[in-house]
């Protein structure tokens with residue numbers, strides 16, 4: 216990996232503390248940082264290098280998935296960091312930053328490769344990108360890269376404007392747009408699993424697949440983010456980016472190997488093949504919801520409108536379910552159902568592939584049986600399961616869930632940010648959102664934004680702690696389907712029938 220300087224805007228902020236320092240620390244423990252490396256943290260706060268390092272150390276103790284009690288390792292890690300006061304609007308601050316970066320490159324013998332990570336609000340991105348350019352920071356003999364966090368715009372037009380501004384200072388190849396769902400290990404493995412396992416390949420076609428369900432449910436509510444969330448909602452916050460990226464990763468027939476250009480083309484193909492959703496159809500294909508009061512894991516919680524900072528008349532969406540169709544030869548006729556929401560019954564991101572009726576009849580010809588399912592548990596736990604008919608009269612609860620890969624609980628799974636920062640340091644953009652994907656996603660979503668804004672779509676209340684509004688269940692019921700796992704308790708859904716070690720090895724997917 217190339218030696219480089221990691222220039223972190225927003226080094227005093229929440230994301231840096233909760234995600235970026237712990238991710239860098241875990242990469243360090245895994246020997247995945249460059250041997251010659253330096254991090255310059257930036258913020259307006261008048262911190263010294265020592266205060267900065269003390270804050271980083273605290274963040275490791277609070278948020279690192281691996282133990283940070285080895286003082287020697289922690290001190291060695293902290294040796295990479297320095298702090299520089301910078302206000303993004305002050306041109307002269309970039310000049311002093313440039314001097315500091317160049318001085319570090321000279322004294323530590325670091326090649327002039329510079330990664331600029333913008334962990335600040337998106338309203339600052341354009342200013343920063345322009346100053347990186349005009350200060351000479353971006354004028355380097357080595358490489359330069361820009362890592363940015365979502366949101367990438369708030370509708371199609373603003374996303375285009377925003378991208379046009381960034382493109383003045385950085386080429387598309389230099390821009391790494393983080394969508395942290397793309398950093399989740401199971402998401403990164405989705406295609407490899409399918410390509411390397413004949414069992415999956417054999418059934419992975421429209422002869423056998425009846426429908427695909429993608430769910431990201433959260434138990435948390437709006438938390439302290441009312442100001443942001445009430446202007447975003449589930450559609451902008453989760454659906455336009457994370458959920459559509461999951462769809463692209465699942466449906467995209469990605470190539471073997473890590474040719475990022477090809478990966479992006481395949482994902483783009485999915486978005487280009489999505490049947491457009493005309494505004495007049497939004498009300499029948501999309502369910503909009505907002506949580507009311509209820510209880511989460513036995514504790515009463517208030518409804519969305521009673522959350523701190525949310526106006527009583529808010530029409531904001533905290534839940535969305537939608538039906539999508541991919542119009543290509545492979546997926547034509549197979550509906551995709553996608554839903555995401557806050558204050559739902561369980562925290563789980565999973566993809567369920569439901570197999571067709573004929574399999575059901577073969578399995579239990581006399582009583583109907585129940586369809587086989589292939590389940591990808593993405594987070595917080597990770598695993599792949601097959602649901603098979605093992606009882607005569609199979610109902611949802613009678614299906615046996617067979618673990619076919621390894622099951623990992625949250626703390627064993629590398630954080631998405633570890634994978635993504637590692638890839639950005641290596642210059643591999645396979646698991647970052649390309650502009651084409653972002654633009655096509657906004658294009659598909661725009662009629663929904665318009666229909667919501669004109670209040671053409673009912674806003675269904677759902678009790679906190681439920682699986683969302685009834686209308687989301689009717690969306691599938693009209694096609695003769697149902698959302699899988701909604702009837703099960705959390706405990707039941709994690710209860711697995713693990714196959715014997717030898718059989719497990721035979722089925723094991725690495």
Ligand SMILES: NC(=O)C1=CN([C@@H]2O[C@H](COP(=O)(O)OP(=O)(O)OC[C@H]3O[C@@H](n4cnc5c(N)ncnc54)[C@H](OP(=O)(O)O)[C@@H]3O)[C@@H](O)[C@H]2O)C=CC1
Pocket residue numbers: 224225226227228229230231233257258259260301302303304333334335336337364365366
């Ligand atoms: N927190 C999270 O979990 C997630 C955050 N994000 C995104 O990450 C980005 C950062 O979010 P988060 O860390 O939560 O935000 P915070 O508000 O916690 O931090 C903002 C950071 O920006 C710095 N900053 C603000 N204004 C200026 C300025 N004028 N000049 C220099 N620095 C400035 C602050 O430093 P100082 O106060 O010292 O000036 C601080 O370090 C946002 O784009 C957010 O949408 C995305 C996903 C999750």
Ligand SMILES: O=C1O[C@H](COP(=O)(O)O)[C@@H](O)[C@H](O)[C@H]1O
Pocket residue numbers: 431433452453564594
């Ligand atoms: O980007 C976001 O994601 C989180 C959910 O992420 P997960 O990894 O915990 O599934 C969500 O809570 C947040 O609102 C959104 O901005």
